[in-house]
Amino acid sequence: MSITAAPHAHHDPAAEAYRQRRIAHWDHIARQTRDRKTGRYYHRRLAEVYRFLIPRGRRVLELGCGRGDLLAALEPSRGLGIDASREMLEQARRRHPELHFIEGDALDLSLDEKFDFIILSDLVNELWDVQQVLEKLRPLCTPRTRIIGNLYSRLWEWPLAMAAKLKLAHPLLNQNWMTREDVANLLHLAGFELMRTWQEVLWPVRTPIVDSFCNKFLVRFWPFRHFALTNFMLARPMPEPHAEKPTVSVVVAARNEEGNIENIFRRVPEMGGGTELIFVEGNSRDRTYEAIEKAIADHPQRSAKLFKQAGAGKGDAVRKGFAQASGDMLMILDADLTVPPEDLPRFYDAIAQNKGEFINGVRLVYPMEQQAMRMANLVGNKFFSMAFSWLLGQPIKDTLCGTKVMWRRDYEALAANRAYFGEFDPFGDFDLLFGAAKLNLKIVDLPVRYRERVYGQTNIHRWKHGWLLLKMVSFAARKMKFV
Numbered sequence: 088m089s090i091t092a093a094p095h096a097h098h099d100p101a102a103e104a105y106r107q108r109r110i111a112h113w114d115h116i117a118r119q120t121r122d123r124k125t126g127r128y129y130h131r132r133l134a135e136v137y138r139f140l141i142p143r144g145r146r147v148l149e150l151g152c153g154r155g156d157l158l159a160a161l162e163p164s165r166g167l168g169i170d171a172s173r174e175m176l177e178q179a180r181r182r183h184p185e186l187h188f189i190e191g192d193a194l195d196l197s198l199d200e201k202f203d204f205i206i207l208s209d210l211v212n213e214l215w216d217v218q219q220v221l222e223k224l225r226p227l228c229t230p231r232t233r234i235i236g237n238l239y240s241r242l243w244e245w246p247l248a249m250a251a252k253l254k255l256a257h258p259l260l261n262q263n264w265m266t267r268e269d270v271a272n273l274l275h276l277a278g279f280e281l282m283r284t285w286q287e288v289l290w291p292v293r294t295p296i297v298d299s300f301c302n303k304f305l306v307r308f309w310p311f312r313h314f315a316l317t318n319f320m321l322a323r324p325m326p327e328p329h330a331e332k333p334t335v336s337v338v339v340a341a342r343n344e345e346g347n348i349e350n351i352f353r354r355v356p357e358m359g360g361g362t363e364l365i366f367v368e369g370n371s372r373d374r375t376y377e378a379i380e381k382a383i384a385d386h387p388q389r390s391a392k393l394f395k396q397a398g399a400g401k402g403d404a405v406r407k408g409f410a411q412a413s414g415d416m417l418m419i420l421d422a423d424l425t426v427p428p429e430d431l432p433r434f435y436d437a438i439a440q441n442k443g444e445f446i447n448g449v450r451l452v453y454p455m456e457q458q459a460m461r462m463a464n465l466v467g468n469k470f471f472s473m474a475f476s477w478l479l480g481q482p483i484k485d486t487l488c489g490t491k492v493m494w495r496r497d498y499e500a501l502a503a504n505r506a507y508f509g510e511f512d513p514f515g516d517f518d519l520l521f522g523a524a525k526l527n528l529k530i531v532d533l534p535v536r537y538r539e540r541v542y543g544q545t546n547i548h549r550w551k552h553g554w555l556l557l558k559m560v561s562f563a564a565r566k567m568k569f570v
């Protein structure tokens with residue numbers, strides 16, 4: 088593996104003059120603030136946000152790393168910092184000998200390794216050519232790489248200038264005071280897809296109680312979030328379809344669904360490189376277990392497995408089914424067939440073509456059959472869709488549709504991190520949605536037509552489960568939003 092900083096390739100005299108001015112600026116700041124940490128609280132708060140987004144032990148590249156404190160806070164397995172200031176890097180190497188640092192300009196950098204996360208913290212504001220720097224990042228990305236950056240809000244131009252004069256913050260170069268829409272467009276031009284944006288740091292000065300209230304709570308709400316100091320953005324490389332045909336595991340949690348089993352075998356299509364059916368039977372009062380055994384014997388051409396559920400609830404059954412799955416892609420199909428099995432290839436195509444990394448079925452777009460969902464359930468679903476869209480920072484129109492699809496490798500990472508949320512979700516939907524958002528997966532809604540049941544009765548108790556869902560929303564807010 089080689090790591091090099093290419094020779095300065097600026098042909099524009101103005102660009103080269105700006106580069107020299109920028110290096111001199113940061114060298115001067117490094118000397119002036121060697122023993123005095125200007126903006127200490129602000130940078131500590133940024134580190135908290137990045138630690139929430141980036142798990143320990145990942146391969147992380149930071150452009151404009153300065154003294155390397157943010158990179159070190161992430162505890163990467165491979166941490167590489169790039170900065171044009173020699174003075175900054177000398178301090179970084181002394182402070183963080185476990186990390187690697189290169190002196191170089193982001194416009195000229197040439198690396199031959201890949202990273203899980205690439206950070207641009209307070210860098211975009213002062214780059215000469217943002218699009219060119221973003222284009223330089225493409226060869227450093229896998230399809231799963233995430234680009235995370237934060238940049239100053241233009242509303243803070245005058246307050247920051249005043250803080251610099253009062254020596255409460257270091258002076259700034261002439262800034263690219265870009266909007267989030269500007270950066271989203273530049274990401275698109277450079278071959279990246281913007282996944283979400285949000286605001287952080289409403290109160291950038293350490294003030295007991297006030298700073299936590301403003302920066303962990305108040306900044307999450309309108310209109311206060313519009314006055315935040317920094318805008319965050321999360322992006323991924325523009326998706327490309329998978330070359331191979333992945334195999335599929337369709338997990339069916341079946342309780343009191345005897346009359347639907349034969350239809351499941353008959354109607355679930357073969358997909359990709361092969362499809363297996365995994366049934367987890369949940370202590371039914373009818374003969375569901377026997378019906379599945381008979382269907383497996385009657386359809387020897389289908390790959391199918393049957394397991395008895397030891398615990399309770401659909402979430403427990405889905406977790407057991409996923410643990411037994413061998414497919415590259417994991418699907419959930421509700422045994423009541425209110426989402427037609429014939430729609431599953433659309434979910435397969437969406438994830439195989441990399442339109443998203445977690446495909447969430449949505450029942451609330453097309454008109455439903457007359458008895459498919461009661462009015463109270465419909466109102467509840469719409470409320471929870473708005474709550475979860477706000478919580479997760481991605482549009483989630485229907486949280487309780489049973490049909491959800493994800494890659495097995497992502498589920499394994501989600502399961503390994505499950506202790507963060509716990510296992511109190513009896514439905515399984517929120518466990519998966521929370522986990523997917525925590526892994527920074529691209530969540531995509533896929534509308535389906537919701538049908539009436541033709542056999543049996545729903546296992547959902549509106550008021551009991553509705554109260555449980557409200558408690559889960561409150562819990563998720565503490566773990567996902569107010570951190």
